[in-house]
Every structure is written in C-alpha cells, then in structure tokens.
Amino acid sequence: MGGEWKLAQEHPTDKMAFDVEHCRFQELVRRYGIPEDSLLVKQPKTTTLTSQLLEITLQDENGKILKKKFPSTMAVQKLVTLAHRLFSKGGHTGIPKLYLLDDQMQGAEICLDNNMKDLAYFSVKNVMGNCWASICRRRSVHRRIVLIMIGLDNAGKTKTVNNLAGEKDDTVLPTVGFKAVNLVHKDTPVTIYDLGGGPHFRQIWSQYYSEVHGVIFVIDSSDFSRLDECRLVLEEVLSHDKISGKPVLVLANKQDKSGALDDIDVVEKLNIEPLVNRYRCPTLVESYTAQVEATNKKHKLDPGLKKGYHWLLNYIVRRYIDIDLRVQTDIQADLERRRRLRAKAANTASQTFTAISDENTQTALSSPTGFENPNFNIPNTMDDRGLIVVKPITIKPTSVDTTVTIESVDSDSTSVKPKLSPLFGRASNVALTETRIELEPRSEFRKLSPIVRTKSGANHIDFKNRPQSSPTKKIKVKPRSQDSSNIDEGSQELTLKARDLTLLLEGRTDGRSDHAADVHKEIVLIEREFSKAALSDVAPLRAATAPPARPASASQLVRRQLELTAAHRRRLSLRCKSTPCTLASVKHDFHQTGGELSRGHEVHEKVDRFLNAHLVVVVFPDMRCNKTSPERASMLQHEPGKAAQRHLDKGDYSHANTIN
Numbered sequence: 001m002g003g004e005w006k007l008a009q010e011h012p013t014d015k016m017a018f019d020v021e022h023c024r025f026q027e028l029v030r031r032y033g034i035p036e037d038s039l040l041v042k043q044p045k046t047t048t049l050t051s052q053l054l055e056i057t058l059q060d061e062n063g064k065i066l067k068k069k070f071p072s073t074m075a076v077q078k079l080v081t082l083a084h085r086l087f088s089k090g091g092h093t094g095i096p097k098l099y100l101l102d103d104q105m106q107g108a109e110i111c112l113d114n115n116m117k118d119l120a121y122f123s124v125k126n127v128m129g130n131c132w133a134s135i136c137r138r139r140s141v142h143r144r145i146v147l148i149m150i151g152l153d154n155a156g157k158t159k160t161v162n163n164l165a166g167e168k169d170d171t172v173l174p175t176v177g178f179k180a181v182n183l184v185h186k187d188t189p190v191t192i193y194d195l196g197g198g199p200h201f202r203q204i205w206s207q208y209y210s211e212v213h214g215v216i217f218v219i220d221s222s223d224f225s226r227l228d229e230c231r232l233v234l235e236e237v238l239s240h241d242k243i244s245g246k247p248v249l250v251l252a253n254k255q256d257k258s259g260a261l262d263d264i265d266v267v268e269k270l271n272i273e274p275l276v277n278r279y280r281c282p283t284l285v286e287s288y289t290a291q292v293e294a295t296n297k298k299h300k301l302d303p304g305l306k307k308g309y310h311w312l313l314n315y316i317v318r319r320y321i322d323i324d325l326r327v328q329t330d331i332q333a334d335l336e337r338r339r340r341l342r343a344k345a346a347n348t349a350s351q352t353f354t355a356i357s358d359e360n361t362q363t364a365l366s367s368p369t370g371f372e373n374p375n376f377n378i379p380n381t382m383d384d385r386g387l388i389v390v391k392p393i394t395i396k397p398t399s400v401d402t403t404v405t406i407e408s409v410d411s412d413s414t415s416v417k418p419k420l421s422p423l424f425g426r427a428s429n430v431a432l433t434e435t436r437i438e439l440e441p442r443s444e445f446r447k448l449s450p451i452v453r454t455k456s457g458a459n460h461i462d463f464k465n466r467p468q469s470s471p472t473k474k475i476k477v478k479p480r481s482q483d484s485s486n487i488d489e490g491s492q493e494l495t496l497k498a499r500d501l502t503l504l505l506e507g508r509t510d511g512r513s514d515h516a517a518d519v520h521k522e523i524v525l526i527e528r529e530f531s532k533a534a535l536s537d538v539a540p541l542r543a544a545t546a547p548p549a550r551p552a553s554a555s556q557l558v559r560r561q562l563e564l565t566a567a568h569r570r571r572l573s574l575r576c577k578s579t580p581c582t583l584a585s586v587k588h589d590f591h592q593t594g595g596e597l598s599r600g601h602e603v604h605e606k607v608d609r610f611l612n613a614h615l616v617v618v619v620f621p622d623m624r625c626n627k628t629s630p631e632r633a634s635m636l637q638h639e640p641g642k643a644a645q646r647h648l649d650k651g652d653y654s655h656a657n658t659i660n
C-alpha cells in the first residue's frame with residue numbers, strides 16, 4: 001500500500017502547517033493519496049487513532065530505552081507532544097521523528113515544527129528508516145531474527161553454535177547440510193542456521209541468504225594455508241545481492257592454538273575493510289575460542305563470542321524494521337521467482353506431450369490412414385473427442401462482423417510469410433458470442449499435410465528443419481446448415497454455437513442445445529499449399545508421386561495448429577476482432593457468468609466438470625488499453641487423464657504477424 005503514497009518530503013513546497021487541533025487528515029488523505037483503510041484515516045473527523053492500544057518506543061543508538069503505552073483514543077497532538085517529551089527525557093536533542101505504523105510496519109511520518117505546535121510536515125513512507133521513536137500498534141511488534149553461520153569447513157561453526165546454545169557435547173562432526181538452533185535474545189526469538197562449510201555444501205548457502213537478517217562468518221585463524229580461500233569465500237558471500245548491506249560478524253576462532261591470528265591480523269590478512277566498505281556491510285571482527293576448556297565447568301561463553309553475538313543482535317534489533325522489510329521483500333521475490341520457474345517447468349512438461357514419441361505411437365503412425373498426426377496420440381481407451389471453445393467476451397452491437405482467428409499469423413493471404421495456421425473461423429453475425437469447435441475422434445482422422453511426416457517416417461517431427469510453406473489460400477466457404485446433425489464428415493467441420501461456454505460454465509447445458517444449434521455460422525477455412533521444393537525437402541519419396549492430400553478437417557487443423565504452436569514454443573494467437581473490451585470487463589463478465597471465473601484454471605475446471613474436453617480455448621478479447629499486451633488471448637489445453645493444465649498465452653506481441 002505504501003508504495004503508491006507520495007512523500008511530502010519530496011515536495012518541499014507541499015510542506016504546510018497543519019492545525020494539530022483539527023489535524024485535517026482528510027486533506028492529507030486527498031493530497032497524498034493515503035489509502036482509506038490506513039491507520040490514520042479510520043476516523044479522520046475525530047482526529048484520533050483507532051487501534052486499541054498504542055505503544056511508544058524510544059530508542060537510542062544502543063537499543064530501546066523507553067516504552068510507554070497510551071490509550072488509542074488519545075488525540076494525535078497530545079500523543080506527539082508526549083512522545084517528544086519522552087524523547088527529550090532520554091537525553092536526545094532535536095525534533096523527534098514519529099511514525100504512525102500499521103501492523104505491516106508501514107505508515108506515516110509526523111514531524112512537529114520548531115514551536116512544537118503544528119505538524120511541520122506529514123509524510124508517508126514505504127520504508128521506515130532510522131526512526132527515533134515509533135508509535136506502533138502493540139500487536140505489530142513481532143520480531144524474529146534469523147542468522148546464518150557460515151565459513152570454511154573445520155572452522156568451528158558447529159562448536160560455536162553449540163556454545164551459544166549451551167550444549168556441552170564435546171564431539172562435533174562435520175555438518176552435512178545444515179543444523180538449526182533456536183535461541184532467545186531479549187524476548188526476541190533467534191534462529192541460527194549452522195551450514196556445512198565443505199565445498200559441496202557452500203552451494204546451498206545462497207538459498208538461505210534472502211531470509212537472514214545477519215551473517216556470522218567463522219574463520220579458523222590458526223589455519224594459514226586456507227586464508228586465501230577464506231577471503232575468496234567471504235567476498236563471494238558479501239557480494240551476494242541478498243547479503244550486501246546486512247550486518248556481518250566475523251569470528252576469528254581457535255585462539256587457543258599457537259600462532260593464531262588475532263582479530264586485527266584477520267582484518268588485515270583477509271582484507272576485510274575494503275571488502276565490507278564495498279558491499280556496505282556493517283561488520284565487527286572478534287577473536288575467540290570455541291573449544292571450551294575442561295576447567296570451564298559452567299560453560300561460560302567466551303567474551304569475544306559474547307560481545308560479537310550481542311553486537312550483531314543489537315544491531316539487527318535497532319534496525320529491525322529496515323532489515324526485516326528487506327528480508328520480507330527478498331523472500332517474496334524468491335517465492336515469486338520460484339513460482340515462475342515452476343510454472344515454466346509445468347508449461348514445458350505440458351508442451352512436450354505433443355512431441356514425445358513411443359512405440360505405441362509408431363503403430364498408430366503406420367496405420368492405413370497415412371498421414372495421421374503422429375504427435376497426438378491418445379490411447380484408444382480414452383474418449384478421443386476434443387472441444388475448443390472460443391469465446392469473444394463482449395461484442396460491440398455496432399460491429400459489422402466478428403472474426404475468430406485461430407492461428408499464429410493474420411488472415412492476409414497475400415503475405416509471403418510462412419504461416420503456421422491453416423484455420424480461420426469467421427462469423428458474420430454480430431450476435432455471435434461463442435464459437436465451439438468440436439474435434440472429431442482420432443480414429444476418423446484423415447490425411448494431414450505432409451509436413452507432419454519425417455523423412456524416415458519416424459514418429460518424431462523435425463520442426464526446426466521444416467520447409468517454409470507457401471502462402472495460404474482460401475479453399476472453401478461453406479455455409480453451415482441450421483441443423484448440426486448435417487455435418488459432413490468429409491469436409492471441414494467447424495461448428496459455431498452460441499452460448500455454449502456460458503452454458504457450460506453455468507452448468508445449464510441441459511435443454512439448451514436446440515438453441516445453440518440454431519446459430520451455426522458460416523466458416524472459412526484456409527488450407528496450406530505447399531510448393532514442390534518444400535515438399536521435396538521433407539518428403540522426397542512422396543512429393544513427386546503422391547496425390548494432393550485431401551483437405552484436413554477443421555478439427556485436425558486446429559489440433560495440428562496447437563501442436564505446431566507448442567512445438568515451436570510460440571503462442572497461439574486467438575483473436576477476436578471487434579471486441580474492444582478490456583481485461584477488467586472480461587473478468588467482470590466472467591464473474592457474472594461463471595461465478596468465480598477470473599483465472600484460466602478455474603475456467604478449465606468448470607468446463608471439465610461438464611464435458612470431458614481435451615482442449616479448451618477461451619479467447620480474451622483485445623486489450624487496447626495495455627501497451628505491452630495489445631492482443632491478449634488465453635488458451636487452456638487439457639488432456640484428460642494427465643491432469644496437465646497450462647496457460648499457453650504468456651508474453652506479449654504486438655501483432656500476430658510478428659510471430660513468424
């Protein structure tokens with residue numbers, strides 16, 4: 001929420017004296033665009049804060065020095081004055097900065113003018129930095145500190161962490177993976193990840209970086225032979241973008257060993273000063289001994305270790321808001337990145353189903369029907385029917401016609417560009433709202449164009465070396481009869497039905513099919529025409545002698561188009577002309593028709609519940625308002641039995657022509 005807020009400080013001319021008595025929050029709200037639900041503006045007229053209990057925390061360089069609770073109904077002015085008085089008592093001079101924070105640690109900064117009478121300025125911040133005093137809701141103070149303990153193997157990390165945890169076990173083994181230790185520091189839970197330091201385990205360190213508030217780097221200061229390695233590893237850690245800027249405690253361990261480098265030597269030998277300056281890491285170097293002497297029965301912590309540990313924690317506590325904000329942001333970014341990777345992997349897995357070949361498919365290939373599409377092999381036991389539903393969401397009543405294009409190039413047949421797509425569905429009736437294309441059973445597939453065959457006749461298609469086809473041409477314009485039962489099996493089969501998708505989504509398919517059949521539309525199919533040269537490239541054995549392939553059915557062409565699109569890792573362009581509505585209205589429309597249908601998977605699930613469809617395509621209309629995505633189409637591809645779902649239509653392109 002805070003990201004959109006404006007900073008008053010960025011606009012010095014905006015600084016104006018606000019009458020604290022009345023605290024014109026509404027004006028502030030308007031001026032700075034503060035969200036209505038923020039803490040400050042819940043009761044703008046009464047100028048009081050509405051949380052149940054407020055707690056003022058005043059801090060100095062070394063941490064908290066004063067805490068005080070106030071009733072939440074206290075007027076802002078009184079609160080601010082009181083906070084200032086408390087601040088002055090703490091020995092601080094100047095004007096305190098006060099932040100009113102919500103439980104997301106975001107909020108507004110209030111600053112009094114020199115006379116302590118008015119608010120000098122009022123700014124809203126996304127990041128709360130260096131605040132002297134914070135006014136927080138009590139429940140918002142939830143700290144949890146996470147540290148990692150890293151360093152070369154045999155440096156003494158596990159020993160150190162055992163010391164901190166008060167474990168008396170003398171024997172330590174090299175750490176495999178990591179060990180987590182939970183401690184408490186002044187009511188704040190602290191988790192330390194002790195990570196294995198072996199070369200193999202160092203690779204996983206970075207996976208912890210985003211969630212840590214600070215780093216403990218342990219060095220075996222008696223092992224001179226590994227100082228160079230140590231320096232390189234330390235530099236690699238500090239330079240990592242998830243670590244740089246975070247506090248680092250460098251511990252020079254094994255001081256009990258003769259000739260061990262002390263902290264000053266370590267700073268020098270490891271070149272620590274320029275390193276931490278470059279990567280802006282607040283750093284403390286301490287020397288200590290993790291090996292507890294036998295005489296130390298009480299297991300007292302080594303003073304060096306204790307000092308360093310407390311310095312690190314105090315530093316983090318002091319700047320917790322800043323550091324934690326960064327940690328949370330990094331974690332979110334990490335999650336988002338992983339989510340995208342997972343989606344990408346799922347996409348790839350889903351796409352490969354068209355290109356995978358196996359022995360069974362080979363059998364299907366050699367069937368007497370000849371050029372069957374070899375890459376769409378569905379076991380016979382499955383229902384082989386498929387369905388594509390193309391739905392322009394809204395259509396301007398004034399539009400002349402609506403064209404649904406299922407292809408990756410536009411319909412300009414004069415273009416010399418190779419075209420992948422052979423199918424166009426065109427409806428001249430403006431009342432068209434959905435297009436439904438039924439895929440015929442695979443057993444009835446006829447010849448497809450030779451491009452689907454390889455030289456060897458093997459199942460796998462070499463898409464990379466495919467010939468460039470000649471421009472498409474229109475071969476047939478076939479008005480459909482009013483009765484859907486009259487579909488000619490030998491010709492193109494594209495059935496346009498109105499309201500099918502809506503009905504499916506709403507689960508009201510029963511009794512409506514008659515109506516749907518009434519609105520069959522005219523279709524136009526474009527078939528690919530291959531040049532002789534192109535044919536000889538791919539199928540030299542057949543090109544010269546084979547009779548021209550029979551036109552493939554619409555359903556074959558659509559299937560093949562989908563496969564080609566997947567194989568080329570291109571997006572399928574599903575365009576609806578004359579549908580100038582925005583995504584928002586699409587969502588709205590979905591919301592109205594389908595209940596909760598704003599996401600593709602939900603559409604898929606709904607459709608699948610009513611019809612065991614192999615393919616479901618839902619067209620989202622043109623998004624003219626979006627610069628990066630002038631055309632937006634969405635496709636869901638589903639294979640029953642595999643439970644594979646995908647959303648092919650990712651990315652942007654300005655025009656379908658550019659796909660080729």
Ligand SMILES: Nc1nc2c(ncn2[C@@H]2O[C@H](COP(=O)(O)OP(=O)(O)OP(=O)(O)O)[C@@H](O)[C@H]2O)c(=O)[nH]1
Binds near residue numbers: 154155160253
């Ligand atoms: N003399 C001496 N030996 C120590 C000290 N600290 C640790 N050791 C020994 O050093 C060896 C390695 O200690 P660990 O704590 O396992 O080292 P580590 O850094 O955790 O090693 P990995 O888990 O492999 O990364 C053990 O045999 C410890 O007993 C110390 O301060 N003095």
Ligand SMILES: [Mg+2]
Binds near residue numbers: 157158173175196197
């Ligand atoms: Mg260890």
